[in-house]
Ligand SMILES: Nc1ncnc2c1ncn2[C@@H]1O[C@H](COP(=O)(O)OP(=O)(O)O)[C@@H](O)[C@H]1O
């Protein structure tokens with residue numbers, strides 16, 4: 117050690133300057149690590165809250181009944197004509213269910229606790245009678261047979277088995293009494309009430325305030341799928357064509373600069389503004405129907421286009437100039453150079469950008485609220501193309517409208533819907549990664 | 560410079576391309592000033608000069624690759640077989656099929672070796688059957704002295720070859736469209752000496768069919784492969800003539816200082 121000279125220091129011992137630099141590096145590492153940690157923590161909290169609240173939406177308590185479908189009550193004429201049979205209302209079917217429920221309790225030896233028939237029926241979803249009626253009308257040959265029918269339990273009973281509803285809370289609840297819950301418990305002990313995977317959550321349409329147990333995402337998933345289809349079909353070709361023109365063919369002048377700036381700005385415009393535009397342009401001016409996937413698809417296309425154009429231009433830019441020179445050098449035209457060589461190389465970037473744009477569009481709710489997609493829609497939209505013009509819902513909007521409802525059962529459904537939405541997004545991102553890997557080539 | 564092949568084969572005096580008063584501006588940068596050059600048929604012409612003197616710029620005028628540079632403005636007259644290649648009626652795409660180009664950095668397409676060579680003939684419709692195309696690919700790869708190395712792996716990616724092989728693949732690709740003039744911009748600058756020797760040998764063989772224009776940094780290379788040499792300096796053509804004359808008795812003092820290594 118001869119620090120005095122300032123030059124001859126031992127290699128085995130770091131000098132002051134090196135020490136300071138190393139310390140700075142350690143500090144930076146620590147900062148980066150804590151930033152990452154914070155992000156991971158936020159993600160974990162978010163996921164566990166959503167999963168904790170929403171996973172139970174995929175379970176549904178139900179009571180399986182054996183219902184004799186008496187011809188005398190359901191089809192007096194004996195003709196099995198659905199038009200005639202439709203005269204029997206849900207009240208008639210409700211009676212059948214009520215009988216069946218009573219018989220089941222008697223047969224299993226479960227004490228009904230002296231509940232009145234109406235209270236007994238309160239254990240079941242108000243949707244049960246309508247479900248049974250729909251099933252019989254769809255298949256009149258069922259009349260005269262004995263049907264084993266899975267009736268959904270009422271939302272409160274369902275909540276009781278999921279721990280959301282307690283005997284105590286039932287005391288103050290107009291929709292359920294502790295006696296009903298005690299009966300439900302006895303039925304469960306006797307194996308009459310079962311809990312299974314809730315397919316209806318994925319297929320059923322939305323349901324009214326009093327029937328949370330039958331509310332499902334069917335219409336919302338269809339609506340979102342239709343809109344994604346429209347967005348993909350419109351924005352990919354338009355976006356790629358616009359990018360190719362701007363990047364490869366257009367002269368570089370003030371006008372193209374202006375367009376470039378505007379596209380960048382458009383990508384940053386708040387989505388609600390697109391909603392206002394869609395309301396004015398597509399609904400008020402062009403007269404397209406409200407709540408329809410076509411309008412939602414168009415506004416989401418407008419929103420996605422800048423993202424796709426920016427991603428596509430970036431990936432076109434990243435294709436080495438040598439590839440274009442090589443193609444032009446052997447006498448390819450500009451179009452041939454682009455379509456034979458540049459575009460295939462840019463494909464992974466374009467597809468990734470497109471899928472990320474689609475994913476963003478899938479999760480977008482603000483513009484859809486403005487074009488009326490928040491309406492209560494009970495009927496499935498028809499198959500495309502006329503289904504594009506039928507009223508539908510969308511996943512994020514469904515989440516929003518369920519969180520607006522009073523019954524806590526809807527809060528569970530909303531979290532469940534978020535899980536479905538996130539699964540779709542995860543799938544899309546996975547597809548983006550796979551496509552990227554598959555198309556990626558080195559040059 | 561004792562390895563001069565220029566005496567081995569007679570030089571034709573017929574001009575394949577002739578440039579008169581060619582000027583190029585990149586925006587406000589006057590990159591090429593008043594260049595007159597005749598490119599002779601079945602001859603190797605070398606462009607030498609210090610970096611940035613406009614050799615590549617002039618080369619790119621000969622197949623109108625400068626059209627792809629937005630800021631470039633070319634004036635003057637360049638004729639090929641007596642036809643003005645900058646005539647508005649000329650489609651540069653058609654011109655480039657006749658005037659092939661090999662770039663400084665090997666740039667094979669990220670496709671198979673076969674597809675690299677077959678691309679030109681395909682887009683120009685030079686072959687009608689697969690067999691004909693196979694034949695063109697084979698003969699082009701043979702001309703580029705690459706056939707024996709790649710004949711068993713024509714489906715392998717062209718980008719997987721070594722640097723020298725890639726450059727020869729690019730030459731094969733350019734040769735496959737049967738051009739009349741072949742432009743090469745420092746084709747050996749990224750290659751090792753062995754690959755360089757192979758490419759030089761190749762150039763000498765190609766001269767039987769095309770006129771070849773080669774930009775090079777190496778004066779030894781110019782002396783070895785070319786019959787004509789043009790010396791550029793600061794955007795002007797300083798001297799142009801028989802390679803032997805340029806290297807043994809240059810007229811211009813700038814040429815002399817460059818080839819003796821005093822400027823460059
Ligand atoms: N694409 C371009 N855009 C603008 N200026 C260019 C471009 N290519 C070349 N130049 C300019 O033209 C001059 C000649 O360049 P170049 O022809 O590449 O020289 P060389 O090939 O002899 O090294 C240089 O000053 C260079 O900066």
Ligand SMILES: [Mg+2]
Nearest residue numbers: 614615616744
């Ligand atoms: Mg150059």
